[in-house]
Amino acid sequence: MDYQTFITSMYERMKDRMKPEVKIEVHRTVKNNGTIRTGLLFTQTGGNISPTIYLEEFYERYLRGTTFDALTEKLEKIYEEVRISQSISYHDILDFSK
Numbered sequence: 001m002d003y004q005t006f007i008t009s010m011y012e013r014m015k016d017r018m019k020p021e022v023k024i025e026v027h028r029t030v031k032n033n034g035t036i037r038t039g040l041l042f043t044q045t046g047g048n049i050s051p052t053i054y055l056e057e058f059y060e061r062y063l064r065g066t067t068f069d070a071l072t073e074k075l076e077k078i079y080e081e082v083r084i085s086q087s088i089s090y091h092d093i094l095d096f097s098k
Helices: 003-017 056-063 068-082 090-094
Strands: 022-030 036-044 052-054
Touching (some): 003 022, 003 036, 003 056, 052 068, 056 068
Antiparallel strands (some): 022 036, 036 052
16 A cells, blocks of 8 residues: 555544544645655544644554554544643633743
8 A cells, every 4th residue: 555545544544433523634734844744633623722643654554564453543542642622722822820
């Protein structure tokens, strides 16, 4: 499986695994060193924090023999660990005391 097919397959699989209130999209980002990273952006209804989990390392693991099922389980686990279920106030971010 080539990288683009991997991305599409991972997107489709994760879309099926997530709850209906979690929207997923493929997101490409240019990092400050010029590197382009591709990941899945998870947006939860009612929240203002949306984590992106990058897929390059997952693809490398796939090429080394990790099963696709194991990778999707790992990706879901990471999302559950990093997701924030409530919104964060932008004013709080600007207030150093908070």
